[in-house]
Amino acid sequence: MxxxxxxxxxxxxxxxxxxxxxxxxxxxAGPNLEDAVRVTKQLNAQGAMTTIDVLGEFVSNKEETEHFRDLAIKVLEAIDSHQLDANLSLKLTQMGLKLSKALCLDNIEKIFKRAKELGIFVRIDMEDSTCTDDTLEIYRNYRDEFNIGTVLQAYMRRTINDIEKLSDGRLNFRLCKGIYIEPRKIAYQEKDIVRDNYTYCLETLFKKKAYVGIATHDEYLVFHAERLIREYGLKRNEYEYQMLLGVDEELREIILSRGHRLRVYVPFGRDxxxxxxxxxxxxxxxxxxxxxxxxx
Ligand code: FDA
Structure with a gap:
């Protein structure tokens, strides 16, 4: 920097x-669910899919987690009733991971069950390194029963090992660089190493026939992902690109115009x-x- x-x-x-x-x-998108619905409709009309995220990270009691759980379920119901090309992204700390694991599991099970009834995919976002073990364990425990995925961060030294450890089942990951500030012992600090690890992890995931959400605005990685997609002969529905709302809309248009599917991360909420x-x-x-x- x-x-x-x-x-x-x-x-x-x-x-x-x-x-x-x-x-x-x-x-x-704005403070309310209606804002996320409106933005998703606009993006769908432009040929992009979305994943909707309820903002809010610092919950301090059970009632707050239940509020966010109910809001997540409302998102699922809005996706269904408005027939949106969208899914849900979810943070485990918002569901109470740091308060009580049992509470968190109770909340996410209710969301997963409703998502299954409506046929909607749910992705568990990855937070800082204090959450990695729990997030991957929860993904492993629920991935057979529900249509879910999680996130891998290319800046984490452990990620390539995590891919190996999880390879005994269905693999559905968003691959991103990682946004939280982590110490050198845990995460690569050099931009070039993070990039190299991104392509290394992406190729490893493609070899293992994982479904990958290629989440980046770094055109160097977009280029290498396209190269790997060609090399591995992937069909259009076997991967997707992902970008954040409000970031590099020109690149978004370029990726779409090259015939790839692309999903935009659409956060809404008061927090x-x-x-x-x-x-x-x-x-x-x-x-x-x-x-x-x-x-x-
Ligand atoms: P880089 O940061 O190098 O950005 C490349 C270029 O993109 C920049 O040069 C700039 O032009 C543009 N750009 C990047 N950020 C911008 C911004 N905020 N505003 C304007 N332009 C910007 N992380 C995490 O730890 N856990 C998670 O669950 C997720 N989830 C997630 C979902 C999706 C859909 C995306 C795209 C990203 C995430 N991330 C994430 C964030 C991710 O880890 C990473 O921090 C950002 O994507 C930025 O990294 P890039 O790969 O885009 O490269």
């Missing part, structure tokens, strides 16, 4: 939420602040150009 980007990153931590909101708008801060830290240039415009 350049000195400028580091400074902007520290600056973002200090600006008031009302200011972050101005920059964050592009990454979020938009931590998600938006992560996104802005990924793209300090947004703040830079705004400041330049302001100072001009």
């Amino acid at each position: 350049s000195l400028f980007n580091k400074s902007v990153s520290m600056f973002i931590d200090k600006v008031p939420p009302s200011t972050v909101a101005v920059f964050a708008k592009r990454y979020i 938009w602040l931590p998600y938006s801060i992560r996104r802005l830290k990924e793209n300090p240039n947004l703040i830079k150009s705004a400041l330049e415009g302001y100072l001009r």
